[in-house]
Amino acid sequence: MAIESEHTLEQMLYMTMLDDQMAQLRHVEHWLDDQFRQVVHDLDEEALAHASERIDELVLTFPELRLPGLCQHPEQVSSLLAHIDLDAGPAEGFEAAMERLYELCITPSVLRALRCRLYGVAARLSESHVDLLPTVAIASLSLDVPASHPSAFAEMVICASAIEGSILSQLDTSEQALPDVSTWLAVNPSDALILAVGEDSAYYYAAIPGVLSLLDSSRVLFDVERLSLCAGGCACEFGLPALVDGEYRALLSQEIRRVQDTLRCCYPDRVLADVEMLTSRALDALEVLPPHVNPLLQAILVQSWVRYLSQASECPRDRT
Numbered sequence: 001m002a003i004e005s006e007h008t009l010e011q012m013l014y015m016t017m018l019d020d021q022m023a024q025l026r027h028v029e030h031w032l033d034d035q036f037r038q039v040v041h042d043l044d045e046e047a048l049a050h051a052s053e054r055i056d057e058l059v060l061t062f063p064e065l066r067l068p069g070l071c072q073h074p075e076q077v078s079s080l081l082a083h084i085d086l087d088a089g090p091a092e093g094f095e096a097a098m099e100r101l102y103e104l105c106i107t108p109s110v111l112r113a114l115r116c117r118l119y120g121v122a123a124r125l126s127e128s129h130v131d132l133l134p135t136v137a138i139a140s141l142s143l144d145v146p147a148s149h150p151s152a153f154a155e156m157v158i159c160a161s162a163i164e165g166s167i168l169s170q171l172d173t174s175e176q177a178l179p180d181v182s183t184w185l186a187v188n189p190s191d192a193l194i195l196a197v198g199e200d201s202a203y204y205y206a207a208i209p210g211v212l213s214l215l216d217s218s219r220v221l222f223d224v225e226r227l228s229l230c231a232g233g234c235a236c237e238f239g240l241p242a243l244v245d246g247e248y249r250a251l252l253s254q255e256i257r258r259v260q261d262t263l264r265c266c267y268p269d270r271v272l273a274d275v276e277m278l279t280s281r282a283l284d285a286l287e288v289l290p291p292h293v294n295p296l297l298q299a300i301l302v303q304s305w306v307r308y309l310s311q312a313s314e315c316p317r318d319r320t
Contacts (some may be wrong), residue, residue: 030117033144036137043134051134052152058135059156063119067105067161076101077162084159089198101158102150111143113310114157118143120306181274184210189295196293205289208282209299214259214275220252222304238289240301249286252300256282 015072043051059065070077079237081096118198125132142151150158187209189202197205212220235267263272282296291297 010074033140036122036140039134039137040141047134051138054132054135055139055152055156057133058121058139059153059160061083061132062117062121065114065157066164067110067157069110070105070158070161070165071099073101073104076104077165077256080158080162081166084142098150098155098158101162102154105158106150106154114154115140116142116306116310119309120302123302123305142228181207181210181213181278184208184278185274191292193289193293193295196290197288204283205281206295208278208285208294208296210280211256211259211282211289211296212299212303214263214279215255217303219255220300221307222301224308227304227308240294240297243301243308244291244294244297253283 036109040048076097080094080097083091083097085091118136122136122140123132125136139151139153142153184207187206189199193205194202196202222243256279260276263275269276285296290309
């Protein structure tokens with residue numbers, strides 16, 4: 001009986017903690033939505049039209065804004081693609097094909113997942129490309145509007161997912177995909193990084209977030225307990241030094257070296273030139289950069305929160 005009572009108490013404590021986390025999540029989401037509404041409200045008619053026209057740029061820039069479950073509806077995807085002319089745009093019958101696919105693949109959980117990914121995109125854009133934030137705000141708010149047909153954002157997500165999925169399905173799956181981090185080489189450093197280490201060093205380290213896509217996220221992303229260290233303060237200045245202790249530095253270094261060793265076994269040196277450069281710089285940065293200005297650690301922190309928000313949003317809201 002004592003063991004059973006202790007187990008019941010543990011369950012009650014866990015449920016209370018989960019309720020608190022969900023309440024905090026809802027608070028963060030409401031705050032972000034309010035910020036998005038304010039951004040849109042402050043736009044004049046011309047700026048609003050310009051931001052809306054950049055929906056396609058937003059979706060194409062961030063690969064996480066895709067629908068992986070689209071492959072479950074091959075007939076409807078084929079029908080949609082048959083009514084898309086990549087040069088001339090949508091052809092006759094496109095709207096009907098889009099609405100059929102929308103009804104099948106856009107569920108409340110998919111909308112929540114897309115919204116969480118947009119929160120993550122907004123966090124990344126706050127350091128650079130701030131001009132795209134109004135487009136993110138419009139895209140996120142469009143997911144709140146009940147509709148039987150897709151918004152411009154949802155429509156672009158479906159089209160991009162269908163086109164890219166079709167291309168990938170036609171590739172030779174026996175040939176390994178090569179890691180590509182070249183787009184990160186053009187990234188500009190943040191003002192905080194320049195201030196901390198000087199312009200030359202800042203540009204040297206600015207691209208290292210590109211390493212994150214190569215790492216095992218289950219190992220390097222911070223869990224909920226560690227993220228709680230950031231609560232109540234500025235995550236960039238105070239939270240990261242608390243999160244990045246000696247043990248975590250060793251783990252991250254080990255993971256980066258594991259990626260280096262694995263890729264060296266699979267690809268020739270000429271293919272891995274960019275990866276070798278970024279992974280080496282990422283290892284150097286762990287030794288010389290303060291955590292709160294380390295671009296890779298900042299990216300890991302953002303993606304850790306994105307994962308937490310995404311997982312929490314998928315938890316059942318009603319429990320019996």
